[in-house]
Amino acid sequence: MILDLTETPILAMLQVNGRLTFIDEEVAINQEGRTTSDITDITLHAYHVFVRAGELNIGTEEKPF
């Protein structure tokens, strides 16, 4: 799942049981048709984030965020 919200509501609990990835700028432009000016910070608000059986990803080693 891709997180592409500029700002999430404040979540009481977010449990990750798959793969949650903050959207990459290049993906947003090339695959979603956004323009550079559309790209803003992505903010996830939560009290508890529980990465249980999966991954939480921001950027990659080859392509930092």
Place this chain on the structure above:
Amino acid sequence: MVLDGALEAGNKVLVNVGSVNFYGIQRTQNARLRLPVQVGQINDIMVDAGLDWVAGDELYFAPTTIQMHHSDYRIIESYSSSTGLLTLTRGLDHYHYGASKSTAGQYNGADIRCEVKLLTRNVKIAGDDTDGWGGTILTTTMLEVDALQTRVGHIVMDSVQVYNCSQRDTYKAAVRFDLAYTAETRRNFIRNSAIHNGLGWGLAVKDSSHVTVENTAFIGFRAVGIMIHSSKMLNFDGVFVADVPEREVVAIDKFVDKRSGWAVCSYFGESGCDDISIINSAAVGTVWAGFMMYGHECGESST
């Protein structure tokens, strides 16, 4: 939040028994003052040239005198990459020593020029510690009895800024490894990151293994910067711990709080630590002690 009925994760927490991978854009973290700066100085502050620092970046100026509390946190108004001259948005509160060349030749290898650290990164984990209860990032192990499965967390944080995390008067550091025994193939990494300004500890590694921390600063925590207990196969290289004053609540007469920049296998008494390497690292502006750790037996070459 409590895991397995034993390990208290706390609230405002990122608990990881899966995989967390955060990669921000790498920034130049380290610089030295090239000229001394005076109280109130706001411009013509000379640091190294050729850095990638820009207006709006946050900096930390380490103390260089016997007054260990003389740290400064400031925002860049402008920086010239060609000259290395900085202008800040507000004047400095303290004097900091600087010189054009390292003083290592004069002081037995010690370069005593003020270390200036960049705190800003583009991937940020921000806690809200207005109630004294900032966030924590916990990597641990969880046994799921129903599924007969043990989950062990794995984390990589590269070029990440963590601030307002850790919880006052607890062992809940900004970044925690607790019961996180893993294998070399799943070694945890914290690199090129700035973890700063919490009301409790900066990093706690307890009953864990295979953690590497490189080129990372832990700045502005209370009582203890980094605590290691009963852990093994930990590597620290280029880790800078600074501005670790005493806690605010020490009000009882004759009560001496435990405080140190680094408390390596010493905070809870001697504790089965093994294969822990700390090189090229520093403790600056820490009250009472920079490093607290057990010595080894005479003639023992490996501890």
